[in-house]
Amino acid sequence: MHTFVLNINMQKRITIKDIAFELNVHHSTVSRALRNDQRVKEETRELILNYAREHDYQTNMNALQLRGKTNNTIALIVPNINHNFFSDIVSKLTNLGYANGYVISVFQTNEKYQLEREIINTIIKYNFAGVIVSIAKDTLQCDHFALLKKYAIPLVFFDRICEDILTPKVKINNFEITAEITEYLIKKGYKKIVHLTGTTNINVFRDRQNGYESMIRNYEMEYKNSLQVSDDFTVEVGKDIFMKLWRQSPRPDAIISSSVHLTIGILVEARSLGVQIPKDLGIITFGRIVSSEIIEPQITFIDQQESEIAQLSFELLVKMIRHEIQLGESIEKIVRSQIIYKSSC
Template sequence: MKGHQVTIIDIARKLNLSKSTVSRALTGHPSVHPETRKAVLALAEEMDYQRNMLSISLLQRKSNIIGIIVPEFFSSYFPQAITGAQEIASQAGYNTIICHSNENYETEIANTKMLLAAQVDGVIASLTKETRNFDHFKIFERKGIPIVFFNRVCEEMSVPKVLVDDYEGAYRAVEHLIQRGKKRIAHLAGPDSLAISNKRLMGYRDALRRNNVPIDEDLIIPYDLTITKVKIYLNYLMQLDNPPDAIFAINDPTAVEILQQAKKKGLKVPEDLAIVGFSNDYVSALTDPPLTTVSQPVKEIGRAAAQLLIDQINRDVTDWKAIIKVLKTELIVRQSS
């Protein structure tokens, strides 16, 4: 049927079936006999009917597409999370559209508009460091499109979220440094717009407080995750009258940059300066010395977010549940501490 756009009627005529039977077979309706459905799908593939699957999606008001919005690809965290999410989505029959907001609020808004135009069935998202207004995400709620946040979440929206215990992870990282005999532990923190930054800062503070180590505000530096600024902050810290003997970093890319800059200064790691990161990025095991870090089950985070989203898609909007799933971290001790 070259040059002809295959329709449901074409398939129905070939198999001597009703149009409604073919339509139900193509959409997996349970009322269709398995052998009939098998015959319909086989002929649809033979006739290249997949070009018309969009019409079924429109009739069902379902696209079988999930949107995923992430803020950066600089580290391995988000690619790993996406891989986990795609595994679950694929198993459930969903395709994915991946959007990279590049840590830019306006780009994130543009991503949400594109996904709305694509009529996605749901969205998995992690916020940019700039995001403080969430109206562009609230549109999905108003339109009855489920959304699940992970890692960097919107706390003012009552929707499912997948997190790790950032507080506990940070607490254990700092307590580890204290147990190594470090007394002047600095923290290169993330922007206060991100809940993960605030929770890791709380873990840092409480670990010092409960181990009777004085908290020195000069050793706490929030920064906007621009890696090129790490050199400036490390210079500041090491020029203090009483410089730090350890640094707990908000994430592994920051910790790796601290390590590289410390070595350029001739500092011995961990003797002069111990360093701990957060995430267990691929590169953390390859640095010299290898980086101590807080490991997160990143692929499992992606899997959990996708499963929560699919569960919401399959529920009536009146039965949506704002489930918060919190996964455990693990301290990976290597030679940098």
């Protein structure tokens, strides 16, 4: 015999059966009343609804889903939310979700493949209605996303994507825009342009590198330096990189930075060394610096159209959830990013 000690706070949650018992009806009647089935008499419906309201009845989603009902929860997976690119998208998506009756649940991988995998498993286990993902830098293998498809959970990639998974994707024109700014710098007279980017395992950074290199080739520049930063994109890392670059010979005379945080690090050290921008060093960065207006000189940057990315991703996912788009379909939307010209080059 086993004695069970009930925690004094432990409240059994009120169920449809409890209501049925109290009101002397069958629980199926309660269920129908709550779901506004016409088959239940006005009078009893009122009774049931009132009781439910008074006792704060909440549907048990676990039971509901077990019955095979779909739900309204969307998972959003991002590498991190410290960077404005992602936090802007999270914000926008939260609002879109709310306006359309979905609840957005945000997961952060911190750029870790392992955590990403675990999150995907959790999503499957809990049977989310859909997933919107931008993958971690660590992610070389995409099996876990294939798993999602196996379990028939709609999936949309944005920005950082897995090429080999057939599913809707939203990207920006990384190749073209990077080629464009590289050309812009060349035409401005810069000769030694460094391209600062992430691991080329990720489409975003690979495309940017290719865009940079293609233009360097076009203009037959003799200086070519596409630097892949494997560390996290932090201000500190930006400082380190700049110091190393500046000690090199020949020194670069322009930098294209893939990340705002790196850019800030560069600016800090440049200032401390008295490096003049844009005279000694030209700079263009992906993404807006929050305090851009009080930085002298203001930095030319690439507006990544976060809002549009969020909008498109959301629309695609909802269509998948509604079966208006098939599960294996591979739609690719390209968002055109824009150069915002300031005075840093």
